[in-house]
Amino acid sequence: MTKTWFITGSSRGLGRAFAEAALGRGDSVAATARNPDALKALVRDYGESVLPLALDVTDRAAVTAAVDRAKFHFGHIDVxxxxxxxxxxxxxxxxxERDLRDQMETNFFGAVWVAQAALPHLRGQDGGHLIQFSSAAGVVGMALGGGYAASKWALEGLSETLAQEVAGFxxxxxxxxxGGYRTEGAAGAVHAEVHPAYAKLRAGFAAHAAELDLGDPAAAGAALLALADAEEPPLRVFFGVQGLPMVEPVxxxxxxxxxxxxxxxTAAHGTPEAA
Structure with missing residues (x-):
């Protein structure tokens, strides 16, 4: 049974791989990107199965309009x-402060706005699947990634609560x-202004990153399809080989x-001494 998807950040990286995986098997996709020109190849290759939408997820009104348009265009949204x-x-x-606020606006609030815009449609059709992309950094903090981890830990907590609230619908x-994939993600990262006290830490981070075994984005696309097709999908799941071995000892x-x-x-709950 074919599905209709709404995928944010479809212009490149994993988002592009997800859109191509869904379209490649005959599904329909509302694909969003800040620059819709980056979606022209998808439209060329898959035609009317793609609804390209310009969207900055930090713009709440625009998010609602995009989700509503996708629902109107396709008639329903499954994933x-x-x-x-x-x-x-x-x-x-x-x-x-700007670094942190911008990070939260996109990674956390952007996801909140999309979820809030989509839920009335999903509830109205008695079902659907909301897939939130966090990170291994969403469950384990890593040096030099505090701002990113904060945005993903917030998303994790919100999503765990949300799952309980909407299960009845x-x-x-x-x-x-x-985990890490061979995408342009690293090139799109924002770097804070370097303080010399952390130069050694950054050098160690760079050396570690260079040794990572990065996954194939197409494999992530196939994994997403399997997840979306699961009768009882998990609340949390790792994609790639890095996450579970890193998190288990933590x-x-x-x-x-x-x-x-x-x-x-427990000692604090003992019997208080007499005055």
Missing amino acids: VVNNAGYGLLGAVEELT GVKVTVVEP YTERLKTWRDWQGLS
Whole structure:
């Protein structure tokens, strides 16, 4: 059964791979990008199966208009993919207020506006699937990625709550935490102004990044199709090979630390001494 998709950030990277995967199997896609010219190749290759839409997800009114137009054009929306976003690289001390606000406006609030615009349509048709793109950095903090992690941790918390709120309407929510892929993502990252105190840390980050085994975007596209077709999709899932091996020891250590320090809080509930 074919599906109709609404995919943000479709001009390049994973968003483009997702749009091509859906279109390649005969689905219809409302593909958004800040610059709609970047979507011309999709229209050329897939014709009327593509609805190209100019959209900056930080513009709430524009988001609502785009989602409404997609619903009117195709008649329904089955899968909404909140993919638009960008990386921010910088130590917490280096980040300006503008850096942080811009990051949250796109990665967090942009996803919120899309979800809020789509939910009335999904509820009205008794179902749909909202797929939120987070990151491995959405569950594990990493040096020089504090601003980015903050935006993704916020999205994770919101999405986990949202999944509980809309389950009764037949709407499913999945948070995807992708690892690194061979896309233009790194080129689109914003870099905070460098403080010399963190030069060594940046050098180590660059060396680590150069050694990463990056995945094929087409594989991510195939994974997204399988996720969208699942009868009971998970609330959270990793894409790629990096996420789970990185997160497993972190979660093990978190549980151990919480257990080790649990006595600190339980002691506070003891019988108070007499005055």
